[in-house]
Amino acid sequence: MDVDVLVVGAGPAGSTVAEQLARRGHGVLVVEEHPRVGIPVQCAGLVSQRVLSLAGSNALVRTAVRGATVFGPSLGAVSFKAAEPRAFVIDRGALDVHLADRAARAGAEFRTSTRFDRLARTEGGRNVVQLTGPDRASLEVRARLVVGADGVSSAVARAFRLRRPVEILPAFEAEFPRAPGDAETVEVYLGRSISPGLFGWWIPDGQGGARVGVAVDADGTPARVYFERLLVHLERRFGQALVSPTAFLVSGIPVGLIPRAHGPGVLLVGDAAAQVKPLSGGGIYTGMRCAQLAASVAHEALARGDLSAGALAAYDRAWRAELGEEFRRALYLRRVFQRLNDADLDRLVAALQGSRLAATIVAFGDIDFPTHVARQLLRQSPSLVRLMPKALGAWVSPGTGQVPALEFERRK
Numbered sequence: 001m002d003v004d005v006l007v008v009g010a011g012p013a014g015s016t017v018a019e020q021l022a023r024r025g026h027g028v029l030v031v032e033e034h035p036r037v038g039i040p041v042q043c044a045g046l047v048s049q050r051v052l053s054l055a056g057s058n059a060l061v062r063t064a065v066r067g068a069t070v071f072g073p074s075l076g077a078v079s080f081k082a083a084e085p086r087a088f089v090i091d092r093g094a095l096d097v098h099l100a101d102r103a104a105r106a107g108a109e110f111r112t113s114t115r116f117d118r119l120a121r122t123e124g125g126r127n128v129v130q131l132t133g134p135d136r137a138s139l140e141v142r143a144r145l146v147v148g149a150d151g152v153s154s155a156v157a158r159a160f161r162l163r164r165p166v167e168i169l170p171a172f173e174a175e176f177p178r179a180p181g182d183a184e185t186v187e188v189y190l191g192r193s194i195s196p197g198l199f200g201w202w203i204p205d206g207q208g209g210a211r212v213g214v215a216v217d218a219d220g221t222p223a224r225v226y227f228e229r230l231l232v233h234l235e236r237r238f239g240q241a242l243v244s245p246t247a248f249l250v251s252g253i254p255v256g257l258i259p260r261a262h263g264p265g266v267l268l269v270g271d272a273a274a275q276v277k278p279l280s281g282g283g284i285y286t287g288m289r290c291a292q293l294a295a296s297v298a299h300e301a302l303a304r305g306d307l308s309a310g311a312l313a314a315y316d317r318a319w320r321a322e323l324g325e326e327f328r329r330a331l332y333l334r335r336v337f338q339r340l341n342d343a344d345l346d347r348l349v350a351a352l353q354g355s356r357l358a359a360t361i362v363a364f365g366d367i368d369f370p371t372h373v374a375r376q377l378l379r380q381s382p383s384l385v386r387l388m389p390k391a392l393g394a395w396v397s398p399g400t401g402q403v404p405a406l407e408f409e410r411r412k
């Protein structure tokens, strides 16, 4: 079978690339290893308005979120609430189905229960790829371009030898059909014993329940252990145990900047390219936006008949121009955050309690670009800078737009 473009993975990034290229007249085949698009769901589904705009649908929204409460390890808390919705909890499975339907309507062909196995060879400038279909039969596909949208453990990246020196944060989430808490507020739980390196979350599902989970630094302890500690914490916070969960998910979140998301005849998008916000682990917006940029570059390259690494390098330039600086800043702040102990995290929450800072967060908070508000907060609050004076002071001192080198003071 011959195609212009083989897209591996029917998540948000894969279906976005597929739709954009099919709409521009290219022959696109999307393969998805699971029998149905959108199942299983491996996500909490908290997104910004930008995702709804990229998806062109508000019908996926289960509930709107106006506020956030951040809890320190000792359960001291700071709350922010905006007058209008600042984020949305969506039906994530439905998002994947919606995007796949849109791509199929644009002309992309989908094959489910079909796995990308390996790159067999290149032949006349085409990638010859080996797939395994629903009946376990092998199938060879010849594609001018392969797009790896196959998520955190990308087999395409391995097959095309695209290095991914990223951290994979183990994550564990459960869905609770009923849960106490404010239906318009997400809760964030900080603490080295609950979620070292990132945070625990409680996200209302819009139906009276909640999605509760953790993502943590990979330290050899299963994320489930941290999740169970979070449940104990939640019991203290709500004064009652949560009802039994109805679904669990175990996955990983890739964090880092990979050296290259392209090679001759190949592009990586979404989690496969670690296009994930380093401070939150959210990757739907960034993956879909980068998928659009990938499709523009791929379209030009296909039209010119030049799928060399040199031609496809424009994709890396484009997504880094848009998101690279935010990612670099976020990775820097993440390094600072990883060094904070529980006493520091309690101090961080206490420092945020000032009304001036809360107003800044409400005014400027943006879940897709969190470092903008972080920098403003540090400029306003010396007590935040004192958490790690050299590192944070260097970043916010006047005239320094860039993050300092990723090297700073050691914790005593």
Ligand SMILES: Cc1cc2nc3c(=O)[nH]c(=O)nc-3n(C[C@H](O)[C@H](O)[C@H](O)COP(=O)(O)OP(=O)(O)OC[C@H]3O[C@@H](n4cnc5c(N)ncnc54)[C@H](O)[C@@H]3O)c2cc1C
Pocket (backbone or CB within 6 Å): 008, 009, 010, 011, 012, 013, 014, 031, 032, 033, 034, 042, 043, 044, 045, 046, 047, 114, 115, 116, 117, 149, 150, 151, 152, 154, 155, 171, 172, 173, 213, 249, 251, 252, 253, 269, 270, 271, 272, 276, 281, 282, 283, 284, 285, 287
């Ligand atoms: C616990 C958890 C909670 C999260 N919560 C949020 C959130 O609230 N908001 C947010 O923005 N992000 C969140 N994320 C991140 C978000 O889920 C990902 O960034 C996003 O799904 C990435 O989209 P993608 O299309 O790149 O990859 P994926 O959605 O992972 O899709 C990849 C697809 O490729 C398929 N595939 C893999 N290998 C192969 C193969 N060899 N052959 C064929 N098909 C293959 C997979 O089955 C899958 O369908 C969360 C992640 C986790 C783990």
